[in-house]
Amino acid sequence: DVKVTQSSRYLVKRTGEKVFLECVQDMDHENMFWYRQDPGLGLRLIYFSYDVKMKEKGDIPEGYSVSREKKERFSLILESASTNQTSMYLCASSLSLFTDGYTFGSGTRLTVV
């Protein structure tokens, strides 16, 4: 089974801190994604990557950046955390964008105080 591992389940950070959320998948998937999940708003795509060093903005990229230096790892960076970035962050990967569902990690619940 594909496994997508997010490094932290819970994080508490202070406003203005630089925050790194790490995600690793073990099945050689080309595509990786970062979503945030908020009550009533569902899952919203922040960034995705279809290859090493390639990235594309999703629906809500403002305040975030990403890094994909290796195929298995996709990092989400909050350059200067703000309280409105308090959310559940979900990483996902997929082999194909068209024919496969996404496999999700367990999520990181980030609280910015």
Next chain:
Amino acid sequence: GESVGLHLPTLSVQEGDNSIINCAYSNSASDYFIWYKQESGKGPQFIIDIRSNMDKRQGQRVTVLLNKTVKHLSLQIAATQPGDSAVYFCAEIPPLLNAGNMLTFGGGTRLMVKP
């Protein structure tokens, strides 16, 4: 699926009954649809998928129905169990790939199973 503000639509069923969760999708050209289950504190898990050339697909205790005429998906769970309690999302993949056309999720429905 549609967002309904701060509160998810909730379906409450008795253990052993059948559950039907509905979802409206937005793009009539979407090729591929997926249902996900998300339990509390966990990421979404794949349940079942269906392609646009099918009307129905069955899995173990679950059936997905696709009505392309009205852009509607449903997930039927037979003999619902307490372990089925979760939030269920539908998702669609549009046919054209670009940064704006990725897998898009509905807002979700919370299923509560009463013992």
